Amino acid sequence: MSDIRLFARFGAFEHGKQLYEDGRVTISRITPLQFEANVLTGAGSFQVRVAQAATALQAECSCKSNYYHHCEHIVAALLAGRAYYSAQRPTAERRDNKSSWQAFLDNLSKASGALRSNHRRSPRQxxxxxxxxxxxxxxxxxxxxxxxxxxxxxxxxxxxxxxxxxxxxxxxxxxxxxxxxxxxxxxxxxxxxxxxxxxxxxxxxxxxxxxxxxxxxxxxxxxxxxxxxxxxxxxxxxxxAERPRRIEFRFEQRGRSCHFLPYLLSDTSEQALTPPFYILSENPIWILLDTLLMRIDNLNQADLLLPFSRGLRELVVPQKELPHFIDGIFKQNCAGDALQLPEPYTVQPVTQFSKKRITLKEKADQLELVLSFFYQDREILYSEEADQICRVADDGALVLKIARDRRQEQAAWQALLDTGLKHRPHNSLLLDEKKVIPWLFHSLPALTAEGFEVYGQEKLKRYKIRTSTPTVRLSVATEIDWFDLNLQVEFDGVPLPLKELKRALSR
Structure with a gap:
């Protein structure tokens, strides 16, 4: 039924169905593969011929209007033919000697056998x-x-x-x-x-x-x-390899330097991973060593391993530069759990930030604000995507394993948005020029009271303001018929010209 509707032109299916239901169709000739029918309408009688082709039906009507879609006469004839063939279809004989599950298995065996026979026409050579x-x-x-x-x-x-x-x-x-x-x-x-x-x-x-x-x-x-x-x-x-392997990046102390190199570990052995070997892929990492292909299950990114596959056997790092090197690896976020820290480095978990900072930067006609958080002494930008971050502390022997407090970070971000700031891509906040001065006078002190630290305000030039309490001095000089008033206003020891004061008050 859906196929007949699909190939009927607009309105033809409904009209043809009505002709069929009104008994206007007479089948004049029918065989298993084709039939002919007369369709009687108010405009006269039309002859329809339908024949089965290789994979579809071909239909012709004497109205000659079915060039691209079926006319209503063909629709009526198809519905009549469909009803006739359905009525003549023999009913399947019920097998009383076998239960339904036995018949199911028999049919399943025949279907699978026919499928296999199509794929085994000749010996598999x-x-x-x-x-x-x-x-x-x-x-x-x-x-x-x-x-x-x-x-x-x-x-x-x-x-x-x-x-x-x-x-x-x-x-x-x-x-x-x-x-x-x-x-x-x-x-x-x-x-x-x-x-x-x-x-x-x-x-x-x-x-x-x-x-x-x-x-x-x-x-x-x-x-x-x-x-x-x-x-x-x-x-x-x-x-x-039957089992996945693991990679460990180790530091070996030799004199005043550390030698950094990768090791390949299995359940029963370990070896320094030296060239030649090939890193065929990452996510997951597959390594070809001689003729052994192995998957690495503790490392997804190959950035740290690639230089060693290209000829580097080991990397020498001076002892005094070791903290910067380790921190650089952590910033690249490419070592996963494969980095083994040398002595005396220890890992300290950190789950809460100690302060939240707003950094102010001047743009052409806007003020940009950047939000960051300090987990102990390490600054983490709100825009950084990683939830787990490792950083080397300033003392050089402590690694901070930071699990970011996303709930409190989001609350701080929302507090900034509530002051009217516009959110831009890469998680930056902007203020249009006309709104900068009112925001600095009214919203920024409120944020400071909520615990935000402000950085960069002293570097502002175009939007530089003074929020300290002014010092006002008034002196009077008098004679018999006159007196003089001398007004002096200072902000942090800087005198304010009276012309600027009058201009500001007039605004």
Whole structure:
């Protein structure tokens, strides 16, 4: 019914349905694959012919108005034919000798058997394998069909491409169809190659950058044969590590310097991770060491590890510069739980800030305000996204592990918004020029009373104000018929010219 409505032109379905319900349709000829009908309307009788094509129905009407959509005569005839075929459909014979669950299993077996037979038309003489190609700055994985000889050894290789994805004659793992589809999406065609005078095209497999976001691909390939490519050969088989590995970045004290280097840890062993090794991906990190491919489960970002994969064996840090180096690593937020602090460093949890600061900055015609919080002696901007932050304290031997008090930070932010400030991207606050002076006189003292510390006000030039109590001196000089008044006003020892006072009062 929905298909008939879909292909009927506007209003034709309702009119045709009414003709059918009024008994205006007579089927004159019918077979299992086609039928003819007469549709009687106020404008005369129309002949409709409907025949089944390969995958659809073809309908014609003598009104000749159904070029793009069905007319109401075809709609009426289709509804009549639908009713006739439904009435003539034989009812399924009930199997009294089998219960419903037995019939269910029989039908299930037939369906699955038919499905398997479509995929096993010939013996599986091929195996799906993958070759990994390493380049100086990237890598590529190419899927192949490899011919299986009678003795089980692998023979010739046949690259897969977008025109040949039939795996019915090949052995493959459950995830291979997904992996192949993903890899084929990253291919492109090269039509500029000429071979023996004939046009020739081939797949150009796109490369993945080292430490890119392609780690999920290796999860799909863990049950598939993967080889490290060699010229003219299938290459060495790559093994997947049975368990994930861990990375630890350690400091080793040697004289007056610390040597910083990564270690690779398993459940039973550890070793310094020195080149050559390859970081194929991050999030998650997959590392290829010789022919062993392993996943790292305690580190998601590869920034800190990448320099060591490019030839660096260890980094020497002078002892006096060690606090700055460690703090720099924390600011990059790239070590996770993999950084092992040297002695005598200790970690102190901090969950509350000690003060909240407003920093004032002049713009062209606006005043910008930046909100920050101090967790012990470390300033954290409200705009920073991380909830967990590590910083080295000023004494150099204490690492503050800060768990930000988001509820109190948000309350402070809302207090600023309530004074009429405008919120801009990157969590900055702005005041238009006309509102700056009133805000500085009225709202800023109220915020100071609520515990906000103000920084940068003394550096303001265009919006510089004085909020201290003025000192007023009045002296009188008199004679017999006159007297003089001498008025002096000072703010923090700075005299205020009377002309400026008159101008301010006139405003």
């Amino acid at each position: 091929w195996q799906i394998v993958y070759q990994l190609y390493l380049r100086p700055t990237s890598w590529t994985i190419v899927p192949y069909k490899v011919y299986l000889k009678k003795d089980g050894r692998m023979g010739r290789l046949l690259p897969l491409n977008s025109h040949d994805q039939d795996l019915s004659d090949a052995k493959f793992s459950p995830s291979d169809p997904i992996a192949i589809a993903y890899l084929l999406q990253k291919t492109r065609w090269d039509y500029n190659i000429r071979l023996e005078g004939y046009g020739y095209s081939r797949n150009q497999w796109d490369s993945f950058t080292f430490a890119g976001s392609s780690g999920r691909l290796f999860e799909l390939l863990q049950e598939s044969p993967l080889f490290l490519s060699a010229d003219g050969d299938l290459g060495k088989p790559i093994r997947f």
